[in-house]
Amino acid sequence: MIVVMKLEATPEQIAAVEKRLEAMGYSSHLIQGVERIVIGAVGDKKHEGASSLSLLPGVEKLVPVMAPYKLVSREVKSEKSRVDLGCGVVFGGEEVVVMAGPCAVEDEAGLFEVAEKVAAAGGKVLRGGAFKPRTSPYSFQGLEEDGLKLLAEAREQTGLKIVTEVINPQDVELLSAYADLIQVGARNMQNFALLRELGRQPRPVLLKRGLSATIEEWLMAAEYILAEGNYNVILCERGIRTFESYTRNTLDISAVPLVNRLSHLPVVVDPSHSSGDRELVPALSKASVAAGADGLLIEVHPRPELAMCDGPQSLTPEDFARLMQELHVLAGVCGRTVRAPVPEGATRGE
Amino acid sequence: MIVVMKLEATPEQIAAVEKRLEAMGYSSHLIQGVERIVIGAVGDKKHEGASSLSLLPGVEKLVPVMAPYKLVSREVKSEKSRVDLGCGVVFGGEEVVVMAGPCAVEDEAGLFEVAEKVAAAGGKVLRGGAFKPRTSPYSFQGLEEDGLKLLAEAREQTGLKIVTEVINPQDVELLSAYADLIQVGARNMQNFALLRELGRQPRPVLLKRGLSATIEEWLMAAEYILAEGNYNVILCERGIRTFESYTRNTLDISAVPLVNRLSHLPVVVDPSHSSGDRELVPALSKASVAAGADGLLIEVHPRPELAMCDGPQSLTPEDFARLMQELHVLAGVCGRTVRAPVPEGATRGE
Amino acid sequence: MIVVMKLEATPEQIAAVEKRLEAMGYSSHLIQGVERIVIGAVGDKKHEGASSLSLLPGVEKLVPVMAPYKLVSREVKSEKSRVDLGCGVVFGGEEVVVMAGPCAVEDEAGLFEVAEKVAAAGGKVLRGGAFKPRTSPYSFQGLEEDGLKLLAEAREQTGLKIVTEVINPQDVELLSAYADLIQVGARNMQNFALLRELGRQPRPVLLKRGLSATIEEWLMAAEYILAEGNYNVILCERGIRTFESYTRNTLDISAVPLVNRLSHLPVVVDPSHSSGDRELVPALSKASVAAGADGLLIEVHPRPELAMCDGPQSLTPEDFARLMQELHVLAGVCGRTVRAPVPEGATRGE
Amino acid sequence: MIVVMKLEATPEQIAAVEKRLEAMGYSSHLIQGVERIVIGAVGDKKHEGASSLSLLPGVEKLVPVMAPYKLVSREVKSEKSRVDLGCGVVFGGEEVVVMAGPCAVEDEAGLFEVAEKVAAAGGKVLRGGAFKPRTSPYSFQGLEEDGLKLLAEAREQTGLKIVTEVINPQDVELLSAYADLIQVGARNMQNFALLRELGRQPRPVLLKRGLSATIEEWLMAAEYILAEGNYNVILCERGIRTFESYTRNTLDISAVPLVNRLSHLPVVVDPSHSSGDRELVPALSKASVAAGADGLLIEVHPRPELAMCDGPQSLTPEDFARLMQELHVLAGVCGRTVRAPVPEGATRGE
Helix, strand or coil: CEEEECCCCCHHHHHHHHHHHHHCCCEEEEEECCCCEEEEEECCCCCCCHHHHHHCCCEEEEECCCCCCCCCECCCCCCCCCEECCCCCEECCCECEEEEECCECCCHHHHHHHHHHHHHHCCCEEECECCCCCCCCCCCCCCCHHHHHHHHHHHHHHCCEEEEEECCHHHHHHHHHHCCEEEECHHHCCCHHHHHHHHCCCCCEEEECCCCCCHHHHHHHHHHHHHCCCCCEEEEECCECCCCCCCCCECECCHHHHHHHHECCCEEECHHHHHCCCCCHHHHHHHHHHHCCCEEEEEECCCHHHCCCCHHHCECHHHHHHHHHHHHHHHHHCCCECCCCCCCCCCCCC | CEEEECCCCCHHHHHHHHHHHHHCCCEEEEEECCCCEEEEEECCCCCCCHHHHHHCCCEEEEECCCCCCCCCECCCCCCCCCEECCCCCEECCCECEEEEECCECCCHHHHHHHHHHHHHHCCCEEECECCCCCCCCCCCCCCCHHHHHHHHHHHHHHCCEEEEEECCHHHHHHHHHHCCEEEECHHHCCCHHHHHHHHCCCCCEEEECCCCCCHHHHHHHHHHHHHCCCCCEEEEECCECCCCCCCCCECECCHHHHHHHHECCCEEECHHHHHCCCCCHHHHHHHHHHHCCCEEEEEECCCHHHCCCCHHHCECHHHHHHHHHHHHHHHHHCCCECCCCCCCCCCCCC | CEEEECCCCCHHHHHHHHHHHHHCCCEEEEEECCCCEEEEEECCCCCCCHHHHHHCCCEEEEECCCCCCCCCECCCCCCCCCEECCCCCEECCCECEEEEECCECCCHHHHHHHHHHHHHHCCCEEECECCCCCCCCCCCCCCCHHHHHHHHHHHHHHCCEEEEEECCHHHHHHHHHHCCEEEECHHHCCCHHHHHHHHCCCCCEEEECCCCCCHHHHHHHHHHHHHCCCCCEEEEECCECCCCCCCCCECECCHHHHHHHHECCCEEECHHHHHCCCCCHHHHHHHHHHHCCCEEEEEECCCHHHCCCCHHHCECHHHHHHHHHHHHHHHHHCCCECCCCCCCCCCCCC | CEEEECCCCCHHHHHHHHHHHHHCCCEEEEEECCCCEEEEEECCCCCCCHHHHHHCCCEEEEECCCCCCCCCECCCCCCCCCEECCCCCEECCCECEEEEECCECCCHHHHHHHHHHHHHHCCCEEECECCCCCCCCCCCCCCCHHHHHHHHHHHHHHCCEEEEEECCHHHHHHHHHHCCEEEECHHHCCCHHHHHHHHCCCCCEEEECCCCCCHHHHHHHHHHHHHCCCCCEEEEECCECCCCCCCCCECECCHHHHHHHHECCCEEECHHHHHCCHHHHHHHHHHHHHHCCCEEEEEECCCHHHCCCCHHHCECHHHHHHHHHHHHHHHHHCCCECCCCCCCCCCCCC
């Protein structure tokens, strides 16, 4: 930490800052600039309440030197982490893993139909919400445990893994009994009680970035889960809130290479929530793969125009299969792989 | 809802939209514009999945006509609501109620000292966090129930009401046993499980606006609480996230008169979190009263330079007393009241 | 400037940074932290291209220590500046100077009517655009020099000073022949050719903050004008762009006390553009005075519902007079003054 | 335009709105909803001051139905426009045209070196600023006409076209004598005097998006140029301002497919200003091509660590050549082309 003193700081004020730093366990190093004094504070751990130093007379401001995250950092672990859902579904390796499915689990027939088509198109994980966080208390809130059961059946039938969202710390145990990957939604990114609960169980966690979360805050939220002992965390960029209103959110594509530099955790992109507009999803999916994403989370609905939520951002299964074919080719020239769709009429011979 | 058709929409596409609207229970009204057709959809309730209409061929976009909130709206209840904490502490009346105290409850001596000074200065509610949502898992997370007990003792000694934050739905019952007013922090504004829990118990709730929540989303979050039966909700503007970095957040002062127009619920301001800078707190507090706020939530710490959190934005008790005197005078010319500080040495003869 | 080295920086890399700093005219001071090295660079001027130091091997990041603005800073000039338009119209003194009038000069009769009413209500400066920067090329672009002539006539008749906007460097001379105060609009805050032109002439300048300008950038824009020799600059906060869509912009009320701390220049507020909503203007005007603004810039139109631009944010003359009465009382308890309206039927006996 | 009436609007108020619409040249169509009346206003042109309708008693709000841009719109011209700089350099066709070079023209040797390397790597246009808009008045402001001359010489030597920025309407003629493509920087996107001047001359214009400009405002700025007669406009996404501070700006990658849908104008991306970080430039360049960009504008400097401006975001020529090879391959699978680098030692045999 660097303490920048005011132009008019007196020797007494400087001495007082040094004394206070010492009391906090820091050693201090004075730099006499042309105009003002700067004090380097050296110590081996972050001191609770260090920010209050800025209130000492003569202090202009504090400048932190180190990033606050540790366990999630590339400095601590330089090689990329792999999060393994089993059966060869691994995030953080060569494959760009595609997760797809409806916003919410609505009914059995629709879910099974979409699951089969997702699998045929090359998707490896089925998404679908059973507990839905909705802006309005009057909107459909999900089928809850019945939805989880349907997801589990769809897994049986298709071999897809399943990812679904948790919104209450009390439901973590239930979710972890059904899901292969537990999603934390954007609105809960700083629901610390929930994060801590997820850190104490072994299921991998998909942590969406908050609507207005900085990358640093997002990494700190992941740190909560790792700090409790669960290292199987995947980060998901899903668009941030800006002034632009033609899109639902603004996909921060830079977050992909940036998180890849700062952290060893896999990072995936949700192009559907990022844009809120299914016509943009193919371009954003391709951009994400080109930028180095480790996976994609795409909304697919058998009949988007009848969807109970997020219809406008859902692809049809046919659009999705076309996109998978394009992604398969694209990944090939980016040093990555995306599973290709099965040709119409054929079955996957794996 | 208005359905705007594309320039090139065909009569068949228009007919299909009308048919779909009918199936959803709307009656439809065509307006033939100079260039394009617009369809007015009339119906008595919001249809689940209406947004998917935008996917029908020939549709350009949908335009919602009505605000999504109901119970919190001035259209439903035109007179201002009063939220009564007992003993004459009422939000939404003539008085601008001042809540003050430390960011976190740290220890008994400090809390009691600040409580007495807050009461002497004219504050009516003591704030203090027992459960702290912190960006870092390594930061002080609060004294939990021990903190609640200290707050309750401070209430005994001073007659102040107490407000404290809940971060986990499981703790609602515990909090409601101690607090006079339960705070939902900015990060939990869309923690719907928590909101619903708070709606099912009778304690008044102070609902902070999320860091990047629109006013509409904030009112919808309040709607969650009212929809479960608890009408005692106070809204708290605490700054939104913008690109400006000289302040911690940007106080959206317009939210005060705007919420006063849209909703009957009382609205208060937290100038401390809004700015993150104690030197700005007096100006922002005065601006809030001048703009029509029903209350203030101000951080006061006996020794801000030693605070475990948020020291830089905490006033000293002396600064707070000075500010209260100014607010007392200011409120007087704004048709409102703020309780005046007791002169040094005197006691409040109420 | 502080150079933070990477954890794994080698002694050779550190030596290379020191050598480079020396070549740039800095002396360097090493601080050996527990984990990493930090280098303080001391020198008496900002070096062109110093930011490129971040590219040297082993460098983690650079941390600037000093604010980039000089002439506008309180550190350089501690007492508040006064900008004097003549005839006792002074910004930066005890009086909160109110400027009011229509968005655009539309016609003689309307302008004269509003000018008289603004003067009667206590306003001291008449606003009105002759050159209008409009988002659409098809919108009314102003009466240009004819508009300036009407403003000058209105000044003759009422004794009000006039403020009007310049949008082209070529028009500065023309504007400065008519206006008492030349306004730079938000969209031109970083039109550096225009700023420099304004710095080379003596008329006072009202510099609006850009829609997404940080306070630092805004002060740097003012620095452009001062650096050319014109010290008569008034800063105008007019709302910044955020995600909130219920208001046209978000008034950053904190900017008022913050600019007052950082700079000696007077700072005023435009509550009309900040909100885009005339119903919010009274609350925001009062908040601005309470927060310490040195002036207000308010849109008033004789018949807002017929205005050619910005009707929705314009007060009627009657609303304006009522507001002035309230501001007059409010300023009184804030240690400031606002000129009171003349009672109906009377004339101002000054 | 749709006029939404208040719940409590009276028949007289409704009649008054209808009368006013008629006076403005609209015909009005009433829709009686379950709760409130909505009026559709039909007319063949936008009425100056229509927004003031919102002030009539009983009006809740206005909802515009049509986008404000015309000439730039896909509805007016459905096929993609091509902007041709001559010698086969065409934006809007199959090729993704790469523009590269230093932030500012600094000296002859450096410029010629970089120009040759840009050409060898497959770039087709040389970028370089001669007039630099700088945040600080004390920073290097460019070589002005001397810089233009150097650019022209570099064009002679390499066959590259040149793009350079204009910041003052008075310089348009000068710039148009030297440049093949005239750039409008982000800060000048709404410098309407400049836009109009550029519309009156024939050189193609590269219009950067403003730091906080909505896509609609950006298209309206282009409309200014087209409305004056110059249809050769290329749009350039260069990052928008958000709360995220790890990057200089946030690249809005969605703008690429969105502008492609809304407008026929070519759209290119500047990954250097978007991120401010050269390590992110390759990923963002690839993402832009994958998302459908018609070109790229990339900062390349022979020795970034010595650059006078924007060093941290500049690639070395070697990095640039490597990136071009990757883009060449990537474009191939996206149905586009990027010119491949000449192998080391060879010359381009075109």
